Amino acid sequence: MVGGTPIKESDIKNYPHEEWTRPFQYNVTAGTAYSKFLEGLRNGKIYGTYCSRCGQVFVPPKMYCPYCFKPVDGWVEVKDEGTVITAVISYISGTREPLKEPKVVGVIKLDVPGKEFSEHRFPGIMHYLCVDPEDVKSMKVFGMRVKARWKPANQRTGSVLDIECFEPVR
Numbered sequence: 001m002v003g004g005t006p007i008k009e010s011d012i013k014n015y016p017h018e019e020w021t022r023p024f025q026y027n028v029t030a031g032t033a034y035s036k037f038l039e040g041l042r043n044g045k046i047y048g049t050y051c052s053r054c055g056q057v058f059v060p061p062k063m064y065c066p067y068c069f070k071p072v073d074g075w076v077e078v079k080d081e082g083t084v085i086t087a088v089i090s091y092i093s094g095t096r097e098p099l100k101e102p103k104v105v106g107v108i109k110l111d112v113p114g115k116e117f118s119e120h121r122f123p124g125i126m127h128y129l130c131v132d133p134e135d136v137k138s139m140k141v142f143g144m145r146v147k148a149r150w151k152p153a154n155q156r157t158g159s160v161l162d163i164e165c166f167e168p169v170r
């Protein structure tokens, strides 16, 4: 067991939450931006969009800049490699189950190639980091260079989990 306070199932019941079963089924279209993003992941590429007015790069992509209230100016393929901005050790899953082994979740600022993007700002994407939780506690992970660990091409489904995690660049 690493540091922090693990959460027990009995603890989870003490937090305000709502439990309900959806009695209906529905489909949601991913839309133009997310469709291209998810299709890109299936092909081992990470696509974003950019706004030339404010210089923001959006990954996952947006079709409208939320800062300038205008359509974005185009697409950019960002690298599957970048720098860890921040990270935490998580003891619960996305669906609130306690994890046997904690996971490290981080924000990674991916490299945006091209001189035209040298001044652009990219706040980063959130994903799993395949690092030792001790590297979070010792602060070693911050600023670490990491690269996507892709699932094998024939196992990708067009999901953010087509990237298993970001692992340290060797």
Ligand SMILES: [Zn+2]
Residues within 6 Å of the ligand: 051, 052, 053, 054, 055, 056, 065, 066, 067, 068, 069
């Ligand atoms: Zn903008």
